[in-house]
Amino acid sequence: MTVFNSETIALVKKELRIITVSLVVSFVLTVAKFAAYFLTHSVAILSDALESIINVVAGAFACYSIYLAGKPKDENHPYGHGKVEFFSIGFEGAMIFIAGILILFKAGQNIFLDRKPDDISNGLWIEIATTLANLWLALYLKAAGKRMSSITIAGNGQHIMTDVYSSGALIGALLLMRFTGWHWVDPAVSILLGVVILVNGYKLLRRSISGLMDETDMQLVDKLIHVLNTHRRDTWIDVHNMRVQQYGNNYHLDCHVTLPFYLPLSDAHEEMKSLEHLVTKEWESHGEIEYFIHSDPCLPTSCRICKLLECPVRSFAFEQLLTWDRENVLPNKKHGS
Incomplete structure (x- = not known):
């Protein structure tokens, strides 16, 4: 039976409160934007209202994904349930993509049928009010997502911020129509918004697929490498075959570390624990991280990159310290050999 600890319960409840807001x-x-559409029959305002429906549907799906992602590991899910967050943003991306297609279809229909919007004054004020409210919501969600390392909340905030940008452009178009009477601006802006929405839907889908396929996040790798380079010990001769996987707020790191071959098993274990403690301390703002670190014995040719000058069995003189980077940390190759 799955048991929640108090910290997990508190975090999940907090995330659920935020996403419920x-x-x-x-x-x-969304109701306000559809009211604006029925007042004006502007296809551009309809475009904005359709995108807002996605906010509602995605928010409902995010509620469930946050609950599931917060569940602890069990026998059937040894790495936890955090992958569901990538399903969440993938679902949101798909819905956004569909909305973009619908918007383009409606805009094209209005162009061919030469439909003109009604008086847009009332709809304009509603759009301004809803855009300001969305701006507050997007900033709130992005800040909360960053603070809690929640990709679901941060992704929802990013999507709503995109809605703010598109609504801002829409307000500009409505003002232009209001003062010039250029009705062709309405479907033109709708087409532009549809394309923007399609692009953002694609980006969310791309992020979802990369997370589900365990694509390497190079920014995380660079941070880890920087931490190891800054705090490296002389006994850590080499690091290679590094892999970083993300499961919601949890991360999994495995790598190989080359150590002096003569170290007792207990000393080698302490070296690995020291490395883990170091990374954990630097990783607190990102979330929890678990480790699978394999220790490799050094070879005589490793002496050329080994800074442990008091080594009792050195075969070659030290030549140059190997600065770890993506090119030599990610491949499964022991260096200096």
Whole structure:
């Protein structure tokens, strides 16, 4: 039976409260935007309203994904349930992509049928009010997602911020129509918004697929390498075959570390624990991290990159310290051999 610890329960409850705020606000704003559409029959405003529906649907899906991602590891899910967050942003991306297609279809229809919007004054004020509310919501979610290392909340905030940008462009177009009477601006802006929405939907889908396929996040790798280079010990002769995987707020790191071959097993174990403690301390802001670190014995040719000058069995003189980077840390190759 799955058991939740108190910290996990508190974190999940906090994330659920945040995403519930997003869900409720998005629902209210969606109703307001559809009211603006029925007042004006502007296809551009309809485009904005359709995108807002996605905010509501994605928020509802995110509620479940946050609950599931917060569940602890069990026998059937030894790495936890965090991968569901990538399903969440993938679902959101797919919904955004569909909305973009619908918007383009509706805009094209209005161009061929030469439909003109009604008086847009009332709709303009509603759009301004909903855009300001969305701006507050997006900033709130992005800050909360960064603070809690939640890709679901941060992704939801990023999506709503995109909605703010598109709504801002829409307000500009409505103002232009209001003062010039250029009705062709309405479908033109709708097409532009549709393309922007399609691009953002693709980006979320791309991020979802990369996470589900365990694509390496090079920014995380660079941070880890920087930490190891900054705090390296002389006994850590080499690091290679590094892999970093993300499971929601949890990360899994495995790598090989070359140590002096003559170290007793207990000393080698302490070296590995020291490395783990070092990374854990530097990683606190990202979330929890677990390790699978394999220790390799050094070879005589490793002496050329080994800075342990008091080594009692040195075969070759030290030549140059190997600075770890992506090129030599990620491949499964022991260096100096």
